[in-house]
Amino acid sequence: MTEQSAAKLATLADVARLAGVSAMTVSRVVNEPAKVSPATQERVQQAMDQLRYRPNVMAQSLVRGRSRTIGVVTFDTAQYGPAAALLGIERAARERGYGVAIAAIERADHASLRDAVHSLDDRLVDGLVIIAPFVSTAGALRSLDRRTPVVLAGAGHAGEAPIVGIDQGKGASLATRHLLDLGHRTVHHVAGPSDWIESRLRTDGWRAALEAAAAAAPPPIEGDWSPLSGYNAGLLLANDPQTTAVFVANDQMALGVLSAFHERGIRVPEDVSIVGFDDTPESAFYTPALTTVRQDFILLGEVAVELLDRLVADEGSTAPVKHLIEPQLVIRASTGRMRQDHPHS
Amino acid sequence: MTEQSAAKLATLADVARLAGVSAMTVSRVVNEPAKVSPATQERVQQAMDQLRYRPNVMAQSLVRGRSRTIGVVTFDTAQYGPAAALLGIERAARERGYGVAIAAIERADHASLRDAVHSLDDRLVDGLVIIAPFVSTAGALRSLDRRTPVVLAGAGHAGEAPIVGIDQGKGASLATRHLLDLGHRTVHHVAGPSDWIESRLRTDGWRAALEAAAAAAPPPIEGDWSPLSGYNAGLLLANDPQTTAVFVANDQMALGVLSAFHERGIRVPEDVSIVGFDDTPESAFYTPALTTVRQDFILLGEVAVELLDRLVADEGSTAPVKHLIEPQLVIRASTGRMRQDHPHS
DNA sequence: AGATTCAATGTGAGCGCTAACATGCGGAAT
DNA sequence: ATTCCGCATGTTAGCGCTCACATTGAATCT
Missing domain, CATH: 3.40.50.2300 (Response regulator)
Structure with a gap:
């Protein structure tokens, strides 16, 4: 292990002494080589290599501010x-x-x-x-x-x-409109914690898209971003036969919703469509692959x-x-047209 | 916005001047208050507050080393x-x-x-x-x-x-033995990239557990930790009717395997059991909930x-x-007893 | 030739702080 | 009183580096 902790580190002055120049010249070689003649540059460089000199960033910072x-x-x-x-x-x-x-x-x-x-x-x-x-x-x-x-x-x-x-609002609108365009009368929403700005903006975007389509906005269910909170929200949603489309505020909670629906025998997307938010590396491999809003x-x-x-x-x-x-809607397998007969009642 | 970027920051010397003491005394108040009399301490403290003094960590570091x-x-x-x-x-x-x-x-x-x-x-x-x-x-x-x-x-x-x-080896053994104990004759393995030490150790642990049980070790399939690579490995595994149990080197790839199996109509855990590694917050909400090795x-x-x-x-x-x-085996729904009739042939 | 320029290097000071060693002072010990 | 001790504080130097400003010597100009 080439550790030099014991031997004191080489300083500018050490290099200067070895190269036979002033400290300032060494400093110049490090910071503005153009101002030093090739010959001395070479000599200084050699000394630096030999002593394994590396500038002390802290000292530089102190003086430079x-x-x-x-x-x-x-x-x-x-x-x-x-x-x-x-x-x-x-x-x-x-x-x-x-x-x-x-x-x-x-x-x-x-x-x-x-x-x-x-x-x-x-x-x-x-x-x-x-x-x-x-x-x-x-x-x-x-x-x-x-x-x-x-x-x-x-x-x-x-x-x-x-x-x-x-643009969270934009992303939420994209997701909501996508579901609306698929024929769903309204879109339920599992929101993030209300003290997060992002949650609020997503909820706002969802509400705005619903209003623009003159669709009623069911009360959102608030989660905490975790899959478990999504699961709990999913259980709630599963009890409501009106639910045909859900916009979930992040992919982790969407996974929880998926899990709850699966457990209750609700098929996605046949019975209910789901859109998430984030597009994590896993989302494409959920069952079914999650339609979501990609954030870069x-x-x-x-x-x-x-x-x-x-x-x-x-x-x-x-x-x-x-x-x-700009966020981007990524359409995968968790969303589909609403069926004409009532979904799961 | 209370930004003081323009007005120069207060230094030790400024505080010292205001308090009518030497710089050293101020330094002592900051670093070893016990060595300063309560009276001056008070005075210095007031000066520091007034000037909003905060020590320059960089200068401290430079001198202290x-x-x-x-x-x-x-x-x-x-x-x-x-x-x-x-x-x-x-x-x-x-x-x-x-x-x-x-x-x-x-x-x-x-x-x-x-x-x-x-x-x-x-x-x-x-x-x-x-x-x-x-x-x-x-x-x-x-x-x-x-x-x-x-x-x-x-x-x-x-x-x-x-x-x-x-302890990666331990974790891998735990996973493999769990599957063996469930009656599986052998355990297939989806490994991580071979240039990762963790991959190797997990593979070693898996192999050791198989050997200890005198079970044959099928050639492992190497992935790159990503769900996609797990999915590809899952496709391969799905073609092999011998596969009844798989130990996957991380949860993300396990998700991919799950996804491939689902697509091919292979039921988990009825047809094939799967164990992952990591225990991410999502793992409990996969379909089915993933048995995995928890790392803290x-x-x-x-x-x-x-x-x-x-x-x-x-x-x-x-x-x-x-x-x-010590890692910890978390048993959930993706593993089960091997059925006596051949799994999916 | 003398004045003028410029490139290459050097000098001193100081960034903000603290270690190590003074200094001064009141009180306990003699 | 004199010595000594220990507390509270001050002084000096320097951490490693770069700024602003000399200082050189040679090349260029008129």
Whole structure:
């Protein structure tokens, strides 16, 4: 194991001494090689290799006042969406030469968010991406004193901070209209937790699509994103013979609904059609394959970093941007035309 | 938005000036309050509040030579396992006052790993947790020059670095023996990619359990963890009338197998029994509910951080530790007794 | 030839903080 | 009183690096 922990790390000064130049010259070789003559460049390079020199990023950051690191505040969950967005962020950040520091929050409250933001802020990140999509997030954020630009990723009300998200309302409408177009008189809805902005926007989109079609909106059932809550909602829905179409606010809950229906002998899509939201890698392999709304989380992460990068560069333009990504309806086997005879009564 | 980006941040010196004490005293109030008299403590505290002082972690790190940050190298995937482990690490790190920086690698090659390790190393992390479970990882790691302690999380051959993992062989044996106990003559196997250590260990465990029962081991089918590859494997398996029991190396592929069997009219568990690996939140809601091997990824992350913390504290004991967590068989509806008449021929 | 430019390098200061070593002071010990 | 101790605080130096500004020497101009 080639570990040099014992032997002190080589510093700029060490390299300078070995190469017979000043520290500044070595610094230039590292940061702006064009300003150093080829000959000395060569000599310095050799010294660096020999000593295995690697710049101390921390010292650089201290003196430059920027760390080339972005902080990500994420919600403490192994859910597909946040995890994929984090990945997109990491990838985009790396491409632009940023490091990534993360802080997860376990609850939606003010204090957790403050701690997370401060812990990153104190580490002198150049900017923050927040994937903590609670209704309360934007407000909490406003009351915090921060030192860096922030981009909200996922959802949020514009005006608080620049925000990049996937058009939830659009996605929900797409899903609902699809079911309506299939001949269903109305569409039931299993919603996410009401303190998530995304839940609200999806519910709004569903309601809007129903209204536009002059269809009645049955009261939505609220879940917590988990398959189990979807299962429970499915049980409820199964008792209502009116149910012919369901729009579920995420794929995990849709799986639960599927499972409950299967257990109750309700066939999908023959008796009831189901649409999910997210398009996780698993969704195409559910039984039946799930019709759903695809969200490109990777792209979300990339756009967030790009935006943040711009904000970091010219600190002036803090115009409250709102960048919306188009979701996409993916039609698979869980939706079908409504049969004329009553479904399961 | 209370952003102070324009007004320069308050420094120790500013606080000292306002409180009428020396910088050192302020530093003491922050780090070892016991050494300062209550009276000045009070005064300094007031000055800090007034100026909204927050210590510059970077400057502290530079002078102390430690950053109270750990780096996590993870594989670029939204898979459940790595994502959950990352969460466990973050949580454990936060509890111990560590920040977390991440670097994802997209491919299994040497260069990617080196870049990731160096990029974290250069940011002066105090230690590294690596969740990049390729066969080649350990070797690559050895040839790298690093400056901090490393803990391998997930799997790995002992001896390269301290390692904490879930006992894959044990889990695979548990799964296989369960199927054998149900009366199946042999157990087919859908394996993960052969360049993942975890795949190999699971395959080994499966083979060992078969051998112990003097059962023949059919050639395993290799997938890539994805549901699609599981689906393809399922199609293959469906053609073989001998198949009565399948051990699939992760739940996502098991879902694919389930889907293929369903499509071919093979009933689970009546015709064929299936066991997965991981126990994702979805697994209990597959059709049928999946019997699987539970891995506690959160615990994995916590143990990894705990171990790393110890290594960071006393840099001496680099004894190659190996900490194994026990997996757990979760029996659900996808496994059943083998029927005496031939399954599906 | 002298003045002017430019490219290549060097110098000093300081980013914000803390380790290690002073300093000053009141009170206990002699 | 004198010595000594220990507490509360201050001073100096330096972590590793880059900024802003010299300083060189040679090439270019008039």
